[in-house]
Amino acid sequence: MAFMAAAATAPSSSSSPLQLHKHAAARRSAPALLLRRPRSRSHRNQLVCSLDATKQAVQEERPAAVNGVAGRTDCYGVFCTTYDLRAVGARWRTDWCKRDEETKAWKKVVSVAVSGAAGMISNHLLFKLASGQVFGPDQPIALKLLGSSQRSFQKLEGVAMELEDSLYPLLREVSIGIDPYEVFQDVEWALLIGAKPRGPGMERADLLNINGQIFAQQGKALNAVASRNVKVLVVGNPCNTNALICLKNAPEIPSKNFHALTRLDENRAKCQLALKASVFYDKISNMTIWGNHSTTQVPDFVNARIDGKPARQVIRDTKWLHEEFTKTVQKRGGELIQKRGRSSAPSTAVSIVDAIQSLVNPTPEGDWFSSGVYTNGNPYGIEEDIVFSMPCRSKGDGDYELVTDVTIDDFLWERIKKSEAELLAEKRCVGHLIGEGEEELCEVTEDTMLPGEQ
DSSP: OOOEEBOSSOOOTTOOSSOOEEOOSSOOOOOTTEEOOOOOGGGBTOEESOOOHHHHHHHHHSOGGGSSGGGOEEEOGGGGEEOOTTTSOOTTOSOGGGHHHHHHTOOOOEEEEEESTTSHHHHHHHHHHHHTTTTOTTOOEEEEEEOSSGGGHHHHHHHHHHHHHTTOTTEEEEEEESOHHHHTTTOSEEEEOOOOOOOTTOOHHHHHHHHHHHHHHHHHHHHHHSOTTOEEEEOSSSHHHHHHHHHHTOTTSOGGGEEEOOHHHHHHHHHHHHHHHTSOGGGEEOOEEEBOSSTTOEEEOSSOEETTEEHHHHOOOHHIIIIIHHHHHHHHHHHHHHHHSSOOHHHHHHHHHHHHHHHHSBOOTTOOEEEEEEOTTOSSOOOSSSEEEEEEEOBSSSOOEEOOOOOOOHHHHHHHHHHHHHHHHHHHHTGGGTTSSSOOOOOOOSOOOOTTOO
């Protein structure tokens, strides 16, 4: 049964015809072009229509802070209209004779939640999602945008306006809100970008605790209302440990469905090998980032290949591979800020697209990609129960398997163990957030945040 939440404010006389009003996160079954009308002020903050026992239980268990006015979820403008995809032709197509057949071939709408939706990374990412660049030209999409506070709601409205003005045919729905229990309803993908940035004088341990609480709440919300097979990509830093916190707070969702973004590190490593070998970057394959998304990360030149050959056969400069290569990858973000005056939001958005596409498209034969995933059952001897970047392959079904045909020499293993030790220390710092004891003195003292992420 569909349900609606009442609007937090009544429409004013000066409002435009495309009004904001409440809607259910779940898609309704409705006739074509059925406009959802705003509720009156008297229905404020109520859930109307019947809810099943599970949804009632979720509502009762939800923290009080998100049950009030701040817990609203609004659809925006034209996205408050329900369309029949079979009846609405793809008017942007030039071949009018085929438009009906092509529209009928569209897949079922995929529901994607994005946290930190008013931020710089999302500013680049959302339009790639809406255009079909990520999930394909036959995949309609519903975007569920999550802000961090009541203050951010107005910015989300602006984001929705830009999406509306872009006229993306595949973008069938946009909803905005600051309550994860509303925004995450039935989502199939959750891209968790929003996190508190590290302020002046803030210790890494403090950042772990502050952001850990955010991802603990979001994990609980996903566990309560998201699709049981939702895929979760954690971008907000420290992303490995935030992903661990999130999955530990979502026990009903497979741990294998959680990823920490290390694809930007992989892309940077590929770029550096291509520059050194004087080839184009599409000649670089089998690149792995091992470990944490920090300065302990291990870009793997041992297994990397350049135009099908082992990288060490093409690049004979062993000193560069052992020393400069890793440092260059680690410092790339900081150097970019010095040159440009801002962080690497555009390339981060591209790496998110790459990470998703690696899961929804089959991995090319013999190749693999990097992702921070849960270590339980890994074949490498890496400590279990942490989120660690490792080489993965996918059949294109959203799932993955760990690669077994890799070589780990002493050089790699020593550095892998250092990154492992850091993640174990981070895990101890957040034990109170993952059900493993009370808050303890955090032993993470070394500053390993990547330049540009502080």
